[in-house]
Every structure is written in C-alpha cells, then in structure tokens.
Amino acid sequence: MKDGFQLEKKLDHIAFIMDGNGRWAKLRGLPRHLGHKEACNRLIEIFDACCEFNIKYMSFYAFSTENWNRPQEEIDHLMDYLEEFFAREIDYLDSKGAKLLISGDLGRIREKTRKVCYEALERTKNNSRYFLNVCLNYGGRDEIVRASKKIAEAYHAGEISLEEINETTFKKYLWNPELPDVDLMIRTSGEERLSNYMLYENAYAEFVFTPVKWPDFHREALVDCLKEYQNRNRRYGGLKNE
Numbered sequence: 001m002k003d004g005f006q007l008e009k010k011l012d013h014i015a016f017i018m019d020g021n022g023r024w025a026k027l028r029g030l031p032r033h034l035g036h037k038e039a040c041n042r043l044i045e046i047f048d049a050c051c052e053f054n055i056k057y058m059s060f061y062a063f064s065t066e067n068w069n070r071p072q073e074e075i076d077h078l079m080d081y082l083e084e085f086f087a088r089e090i091d092y093l094d095s096k097g098a099k100l101l102i103s104g105d106l107g108r109i110r111e112k113t114r115k116v117c118y119e120a121l122e123r124t125k126n127n128s129r130y131f132l133n134v135c136l137n138y139g140g141r142d143e144i145v146r147a148s149k150k151i152a153e154a155y156h157a158g159e160i161s162l163e164e165i166n167e168t169t170f171k172k173y174l175w176n177p178e179l180p181d182v183d184l185m186i187r188t189s190g191e192e193r194l195s196n197y198m199l200y201e202n203a204y205a206e207f208v209f210t211p212v213k214w215p216d217f218h219r220e221a222l223v224d225c226l227k228e229y230q231n232r233n234r235r236y237g238g239l240k241n242e
C-alpha cells in the first residue's frame with residue numbers, strides 16, 4: 001500500500017456521485033465542459049484505487065435522468081468525453097478483469113455513444129474480477145418503476161407469483177441484479193443530497209459527503225472517505241457493534 005492505509009471493513013460496493021465538475025472549471029476560468037473532461041481522468045484513477053483496496057463493485061453517476069435539463073451543448077460535450085473515455089480505457093479495464101455495467105436507459109443516448117457503450121459492454125462481458133457500473137441516463141425512481149413494470153409483466157405471464165415477490169426477488173428486476181447493496185456512497189463537491197441516485201441499492205449505505213470537487217478527488221481524498229467509513233458503526237436496525 002502506497003501510504004500504509006489498509007481497508008479493514010467490509011466494503012463490497014462503493015458508489016460515487018461525481019459532482020462539482022462545472023464549479024471546478026469555473027473557478028479556473030474554464031468552460032464547464034472541461035470539468036467533465038478532467039472528471040474522466042479521476043474516474044480511472046479512482047477505479048485503480050478501488051482495485052488496490054480490493055473493492056469489487058464500483059458505481060459512478062455519470063448522467064442523471066434530470067441532466068437532460070442542461071444545455072444541449074454541455075450534454076454533447078459530456079457524451080464526447082464518455083466516448084473518449086471508453087476508447088482510451090477499455091483495453092486497460094479489460095486487462096484488469098473489469099466487467100463494465102451500465103445502469104440506465106441507453107435508448108435515449110445518442111447513437112454514437114450508445115454504440116461505444118454496447119461495444120465496451122460486449123468486450124468486457126466475461127470479466128468478473130471487478131465490476132464498473134456507469135450510471136448513464138440513470139434515475140433511481142425510474143429504475144424502481146421499470147422494475148415494478150417488469151415484475152407486473154412477469155406476474156401476468158405466470159412467471160412469478162405474488163408470494164414470490166419480496167425484497168430479494170425485486171432486486172432481480174433492477175438494471176444490474178449482480179450489484180450488491182451499496183456499502184458506501186460518496187458525494188463530492190459539498191452537496192448533501194442523493195439526487196435520485198440508486199434509491200433501492202442505497203437503503204443501508206453509509207454516506208460520506210466531501211467538499212472536494214470531483215476533478216480534485218484523487219486517491220488521497222478517497223482514502224480520507226474510506227477512513228471515515230471505517231469509523232462508522234453499521235447497525236442495520238440492531239444493536240451490535242460491527
């Protein structure tokens with residue numbers, strides 16, 4: 001370990017709200033979109049750090065169902081950078097044994113980006129060392145509503161009975177059933193809200209909010225969050241200390 005830090009608490013799934021890109025750029029007198037560009041460099045850096053700490057499942061909020069409210073120019077830039085990210089990093093992700101997952105409806109994403117995403121999914125589909133989940137055109141409520149509709153269809157088709165519907169079977173209808181519950185949710189940039197992020201999966205997650213803006217969120221900032229997580233007492237409604 002580079003700085004001697006060792007993660008000793010169970011942490012299967014870490015989820016990030018990569019926020020503050022626009023403000024980071026503005027502070028430097030740059031156009032907002034350059035914050036998104038820099039954000040992609042942190043994404044791969046933080047992926048690496050999570051691998052180092054043996055965190056198997058990672059989710060990154062890249063574009064929400066609400067982000068369509070942004071100017072089209074910013075959305076276009078975001079998609080450009082996402083395409084560049086996959087083009088640049090897919091070999092590396094594959095070599096690390098990472099399986100790419102996407103949570104969100106790619107149907108509304110422009111064709112070129114969608115194609116790049118499908119190629120990256122295909123390319124890494126047999127990997128299982130790490131799981132890199134990119135939330136794209138993702139909304140937590142949307143995910144739950146879609147899951148409910150899928151269950152209704154399955155029920156209608158006689159594939160599932162009412163008795164079989166429970167919290168565990170419900171999960172199978174979410175975007176990526178192989179993702180376990182989130183253990184630690186980190187939001188950067190000082191905002192302290194969920195913004196519709198993984199509502200089902202975050203039910204018992206620990207939340208860490210850091211003032212650091214995502215383009216400044218290097219490995220050391222992650223370690224600070226992990227240290228805070230490590231000091232948390234997860235009780236799950238019970239009384240026991242972990």
Ligand code: IPE
Pocket residue numbers: 018019020021022023024062063064067078189
């Ligand atoms: C997060 O950074 C990235 C996306 C929402 C796509 P922002 O673009 O929200 O940056 P701020 O919050 O305006 O600084």
Ligand code: IPE
Pocket residue numbers: 017018019020061062063064067191193195
């Ligand atoms: C949440 O950030 C979405 C992503 C990071 C992709 P936003 O910046 O869009 O959230 P709000 O608008 O501040 O809640």
Ligand code: MG
Pocket residue numbers: 019020021
């Ligand atoms: Mg923001």
